[in-house]
Amino acid sequence: MGNLFKIAIRNLLRYKRRTLLTASLVTIGVVFVLLFISISGSFKNMIIGQMTDSMLGHLQVHRKGYLAAIDNLPLNLNLKMQAYKKLEGILNQQPEIEAYSPRIKFGGMFSTFVETTNIRLNGVYPDQELKTVPLLPSRLTNGTKKTLEKGEIWIPELMAKSMKVNIGDTVVVIATNQDGSVNGKQFKVGGILESVTGPGGRDGYIHIEDAMEVLRMEEMEVSEVAIRLKDFSRLYAFTEKLDRLLSGELNKQGKPVYEVHNWEKLSPFYNIARMIDIMALFIKLMLIAVVLISIMNVMIMAVYERVREIGTIAAIGTLPGKILSMFVVEGFSLGLLGVVAGNILGFIIITIVNFSKITFSFGRETGLILTAKVAPMDVLVISLIVIFISVVASLQPAFKASRMEPIKALRHV
Amino acid sequence: MGLVVAENITKIYSVVATKVSKDYQAGEIAIRALSEVSFEIDPASFVSFVGPSGSGKTTLLNLIGCLDKPTEGKLTVAGTDVLHLDRKQSAAFRGNNLGFIFQDFNLIPVLTVYENIEYPLLMVQNVPGGERKKRILTMLEAVGMVDQKDKYPDQISGGQKQRVAIARALVTNPKLVLADEPTANLDHKTAFMVLESMKKMRDEFQTTFIFSTHDQKIVGEAEIIYSLEDGELVGKQVKGGKKNG
Numbered sequence: 001m002g003n004l005f006k007i008a009i010r011n012l013l014r015y016k017r018r019t020l021l022t023a024s025l026v027t028i029g030v031v032f033v034l035l036f037i038s039i040s041g042s043f044k045n046m047i048i049g050q051m052t053d054s055m056l057g058h059l060q061v062h063r064k065g066y067l068a069a070i071d072n073l074p075l076n077l078n079l080k081m082q083a084y085k086k087l088e089g090i091l092n093q094q095p096e097i098e099a100y101s102p103r104i105k106f107g108g109m110f111s112t113f114v115e116t117t118n119i120r121l122n123g124v125y126p127d128q129e130l131k132t133v134p135l136l137p138s139r140l141t142n143g144t145k146k147t148l149e150k151g152e153i154w155i156p157e158l159m160a161k162s163m164k165v166n167i168g169d170t171v172v173v174i175a176t177n178q179d180g181s182v183n184g185k186q187f188k189v190g191g192i193l194e195s196v197t198g199p200g201g202r203d204g205y206i207h208i209e210d211a212m213e214v215l216r217m218e219e220m221e222v223s224e225v226a227i228r229l230k231d232f233s234r235l236y237a238f239t240e241k242l243d244r245l246l247s248g249e250l251n252k253q254g255k256p257v258y259e260v261h262n263w264e265k266l267s268p269f270y271n272i273a274r275m276i277d278i279m280a281l282f283i284k285l286m287l288i289a290v291v292l293i294s295i296m297n298v299m300i301m302a303v304y305e306r307v308r309e310i311g312t313i314a315a316i317g318t319l320p321g322k323i324l325s326m327f328v329v330e331g332f333s334l335g336l337l338g339v340v341a342g343n344i345l346g347f348i349i350i351t352i353v354n355f356s357k358i359t360f361s362f363g364r365e366t367g368l369i370l371t372a373k374v375a376p377m378d379v380l381v382i383s384l385i386v387i388f389i390s391v392v393a394s395l396q397p398a399f400k401a402s403r404m405e406p407i408k409a410l411r412h413v
Numbered sequence: 414m415g416l417v418v419a420e421n422i423t424k425i426y427s428v429v430a431t432k433v434s435k436d437y438q439a440g441e442i443a444i445r446a447l448s449e450v451s452f453e454i455d456p457a458s459f460v461s462f463v464g465p466s467g468s469g470k471t472t473l474l475n476l477i478g479c480l481d482k483p484t485e486g487k488l489t490v491a492g493t494d495v496l497h498l499d500r501k502q503s504a505a506f507r508g509n510n511l512g513f514i515f516q517d518f519n520l521i522p523v524l525t526v527y528e529n530i531e532y533p534l535l536m537v538q539n540v541p542g543g544e545r546k547k548r549i550l551t552m553l554e555a556v557g558m559v560d561q562k563d564k565y566p567d568q569i570s571g572g573q574k575q576r577v578a579i580a581r582a583l584v585t586n587p588k589l590v591l592a593d594e595p596t597a598n599l600d601h602k603t604a605f606m607v608l609e610s611m612k613k614m615r616d617e618f619q620t621t622f623i624f625s626t627h628d629q630k631i632v633g634e635a636e637i638i639y640s641l642e643d644g645e646l647v648g649k650q651v652k653g654g655k656k657n658g
Contacts, residue, residue, distance in 0.1 A: 003535055003536065007521075007523065007524070010523035010524070011523055013523075014522070014523055308517075308519065309519075309521060309522075311519075312513075312515065312519040312521070313521070313532070313536070314504065315478070315480060315507065315513050316507065316508065316512075316513055316532070316533050316537060316581070316582075317504050317505065317506075317507040317508020317509065317511075317533065317537040317538075317585075318504065318508070318536055318537055319501060319504050319505065319508075319537075320500065320501065320504065322536060405480075406480050407475055407480040407481050410480075410515070410519075
């Protein structure tokens with residue numbers, strides 16, 4: 001095998017300029033793919049992180065049917081105390097879970113005594129909520145304390161600005177209860193939250209016991225339970241596991257009590273994330289096309305230029321399989337050269353991008369720093385794709401070389 | 414005829430051709446390049462096929478070299494009926510039994526002199542390293558190219574290239590070496606030197622040499638001369654000078 005590589009490399013060096021040009025094409029292709037994947041992937045992960053760590057949690061459990069009506073925040077589809085306790089028991093036994101937070105979600109009126117507007121509120125246990133969505137305090141504007149006390153409300157920044165509400169102001173929240181009656185409660189503004197893109201990005205927060213009071217709940221009901229996993233990469237496996245565990249819990253009608261959804265089902269950003277993935281796929285396809293065409297072109301030329309040589313080695317007894325291997329190894333070496341150079345150059349450019357601290361905006365969020373990161377698995381997959389395609393591209397010319405009649409090849413001028 | 418058959422049975426020839434013909438198709442016309450050629454060549458012979466251009470020399474050498482197949486007749490090379498060998502078997506047969514010397518030397522340009530000689534041992538016969546080195550050095554010494562072993566083909570002269578080609582042809586210990594116009598691209602002095610090298614190798618390694626030429630001065634170097642004209646064998650001349658029995 002070593003000799004095949006020796007001959008292949010010498011043949012590549014024989015036409016230095018052509019080899020350099022082809023390897024450069026492959027290199028540029030690899031660099032572009034790595035850059036795109038690292039930047040778009042980092043952007044995607046950053047936004048997913050923002051949403052899951054400051055609002056959604058990694059996954060959520062609702063009462064069956066709640067998600068279909070989530071826009072209305074239906075109180076009648078809350079999980080009752082018994083169902084929540086059962087769920088809590090199951091969640092406490094799952095080693096994959098880092099934290100979970102029960103929430104009461106409801107819509108109400110927010111009044112400053114001068115102006116009134118609509119508000120969507122989350123009633124939460126602050127300690128549990130902050131463990132489940134640890135980036136939530138980072139959304140609090142400067143100067144506010146990072147804990148939510150009973151009797152306090154955190155309101156979205158846009159509302160605070162438009163209603164001219166400041167920290168420490170007294171406001172009233174009025175909400176319609178499940179039985180149709182209306183109740184109100186005074187709150188002190190304890191924090192102003194920067195808005196973020198996505199569902200729940202413009203919700204307010206109060207203590208869960210305050211929510212129960214406003215909604216006149218005699219015992220706790222829960223709209224959703226947000227869950228944070230220790231390892232985000234286990235999301236799909238755990239969602240499946242939890243779904244399986246909860247699917248056995250049936251109501252009196254024999255229908256499932258719970259439904260489990262990960263962030264993908266809860267946020268429209270998932271479609272953008274999918275678009276990014278599709279674009280990455282197309283970029284990879286373009287790389288494949290570049291590698292395929294450029295290497296096939298070079299290998300066809302190589303075979304055409306070396307017909308007499310092929311005739312000679314065939315005449316002196318080189319088996320067709322070995323002739324095929326010689327050209328395949330040549331294509332492989334060319335692809336490998338492009339991959340190695342592309343990875344090195346790609347790594348250098350990614351380092352420069354990170355060093356430059358490029359900022360970007362997403363929705364109302366500004367000043368997000370672009371952190372280009374590429375997973376070793378991505379590098380490995382791209383490298384293997386390029387090398388595989390290089391081999392595939394050389395197969396046809398190599399096969400042609402191996403099938404040449406030595407007598408005709410020797411006569412070739 | 415009966416005597417000839419009896420002799421064929423008891424004697425192992427390097428090549429036995431019996432009424433070998435070869436037709437080529439040129440469009441709708443079949444051109445007979447060789448017509449019912451019969452001959453036998455003894456082992457360790459130094460044989461030449463001579464004739465003008467188009468007489469069928471190269472065609473005959475290609476048939477003996479298993480690079481092509483006869484249209485009719487029977488051909489045995491190194492004791493093997495080569496008519497029924499498939500493509501892969503032909504290649505293996507060539508690699509194990511035959512050596513080739515080409516008019517244009519046909520050395521591999523990306524390999525050094527040493528590596529060119531090494532090529533068939535490495536890529537065809539898979540000879541182990543130690544044995545390979547020994548055989549290459551023996552060949553380099555035999556053709557007087559030890560000093561040039563690290564040079565590439567474009568760094569040596571035509572005569573030297575052909576000596577390397579001879580070494581490459583012989584390094585596998587073939588039973589038969591075929592050389593098609595081996596001196597055509599050399600000046601006379603070099604051509605004679607190359608032929609001397611070939612003869613020396615024949616004497617040393619007991620290999621049969623068959624070469625074709627149309628150069629009358631070179632023809633005289635052969636010990637057995639077969640004359641071809643228009644695809645037919647028209648004469649055989651046996652000269653003295655064969656040094657082995």
